[in-house]
Amino acid sequence: MENKVITVSQLTGAVKEILESGFSDIALEGEISNFKAHSSGHLYFTLKDEGAQISAVMWKYRNHLNFKPVDGMKVIAQGSISVYPPQGKYQIDVTSMLPAGEGDLFLAYEALKKKLIAKGYFEEDIKKPLPRFPQSIGVATSPTGAAIQDVISTIRRRYKAAKIYFRPTLVQGDGAAEDIVKAIDELSRTPAEVLIIGRGGGSLEDLWCFNEEITIDAIYKCEKPIISAVGHETDFTLSDFAADVRAATPTAAAELVTPITADDVRDFLLTSVYKMSKSTNFVLSDLKQKLGLTSAEKASRRLHDKINFYNQGLDDSTINMQRILKGKFHSIKQKVESNTFICRSLNPQAPLEKGYAILKSNDRIIDNSKSLMKYKLIEIVRKNETVVAKVEGLKQDSLF
Numbered sequence: 567m568e569n570k571v572i573t574v575s576q577l578t579g580a581v582k583e584i585l586e587s588g589f590s591d592i593a594l595e596g597e598i599s600n601f602k603a604h605s606s607g608h609l610y611f612t613l614k615d616e617g618a619q620i621s622a623v624m625w626k627y628r629n630h631l632n633f634k635p636v637d638g639m640k641v642i643a644q645g646s647i648s649v650y651p652p653q654g655k656y657q658i659d660v661t662s663m664l665p666a667g668e669g670d671l672f673l674a675y676e677a678l679k680k681k682l683i684a685k686g687y688f689e690e691d692i693k694k695p696l697p698r699f700p701q702s703i704g705v706a707t708s709p710t711g712a713a714i715q716d717v718i719s720t721i722r723r724r725y726k727a728a729k730i731y732f733r734p735t736l737v738q739g740d741g742a743a744e745d746i747v748k749a750i751d752e753l754s755r756t757p758a759e760v761l762i763i764g765r766g767g768g769s770l771e772d773l774w775c776f777n778e779e780i781t782i783d784a785i786y787k788c789e790k791p792i793i794s795a796v797g798h799e800t801d802f803t804l805s806d807f808a809a810d811v812r813a814a815t816p817t818a819a820a821e822l823v824t825p826i827t828a829d830d831v832r833d834f835l836l837t838s839v840y841k842m843s844k845s846t847n848f849v850l851s852d853l854k855q856k857l858g859l860t861s862a863e864k865a866s867r868r869l870h871d872k873i874n875f876y877n878q879g880l881d882d883s884t885i886n887m888q889r890i891l892k893g894k895f896h897s898i899k900q901k902v903e904s905n906t907f908i909c910r911s912l913n914p915q916a917p918l919e920k921g922y923a924i925l926k927s928n929d930r931i932i933d934n935s936k937s938l939m940k941y942k943l944i945e946i947v948r949k950n951e952t953v954v955a956k957v958e959g960l961k962q963d964s965l966f
């Protein structure tokens with residue numbers, strides 16, 4: 567007997583029905599990672615333990631937490647399982663959440679953070695701007711990790727004119743904080759116009775050298791702008807707060823210090839259009855499937871799910887549009903700066919600003935190939951004055 571052929575949407579709908587009806591009220595204990603508080607007020611994160619992980623979402627209208635969730639925090643989350651069809655994944659819709667306990671490192675992190683905030687180390691008005699077109703870039707990271715390869719390849723691809731000063735640095739374990747301090751000092755004495763310090767992601771313990779006070783103090787006192795590129799997108803260290811700019815990854819830091827290219831803008835726009843078109847098709851397909859169901863109970867449930875679905879889709883679309891607008895702005899800004907530079911370089915009055923003069927006769931510029939002995943009177947035009955001089959003879963000696 568042949569198996570009945572069904573669509574992916576039908577299969578996902580069947581799985582959704584089974585999971586959501588079978589796990590409607592559960593409590594999960596796990597560690598938070600990849601935490602993101604969206605501008606809409608919704609919270610997105612992952613709950614994990616030693617053997618597995620699950621995506622989680624807490625909608626704005628349920629967010630009545632009396633604590634601030636952060637990566638690495640163990641919590642107990644109450645909620646129900648739901649399925650997000652566009653990505654074919656299941657997640658837990660969290661209705662309430664409590665801390666399950668905070669380790670010594672996290673408590674030390676929070677204590678030092680409060681101390682440095684009180685000292686003014688994280689104030690925005692002391693942040694130094696990044697140079698628009700740096701000719702030299704300093705990098706402090708491990709010589710064996712993927713971070714240095716990502717930084718070098720990104721800079722070489724986007725901005726070949728930049729010179730890289732690389733200082734191999736310990737980024738984990740005993741003595742790492744002291745070595746980072748030395749690296750910042752050494753790179754600050756090179757011609758590098760901006761410094762990148764960082765490494766790939768890791769646990770709170772792995773990244774601890776970027777949370778030590780001597781590291782933060784070195785970043786704060788450095789006279790050159792520093793980009794902190796420690797960990798993945800949701801891993802924050804105290805170095806991130808102290809640095810002039812924070813990048814989610816070492817690759818992102820390399821992109822920040824290099825001018826954006828036209829190819830980057832084009833590729834990003836094409837990818838964004840494709841993703842939005844794909845998301846729209848998913849919505850239409852899901853609506854067609856839902857219209858076939860007629861029971862009052864399922865209709866009520868579909869309405870609730872649809873609201874959550876559109877909330878999550880709206881957040882995704884908002885992020886995509888922000889990236890598109892940012893890319894367009896950088897492209898236009900670069901063109902304006904380039905054209906301004908060209909116009910200034912072509913200005914015939916530019917040499918006068920440097921103290922040079924223009925020689926004229928009868929309001930016509932005297933070409934360098936013509937001898938002044940052919941003229942009786944010449945005009946000497948400077949920035950703030952024009953004088954008439956009489957040519958009386960030729961002086962043979964020359965300084966050049």
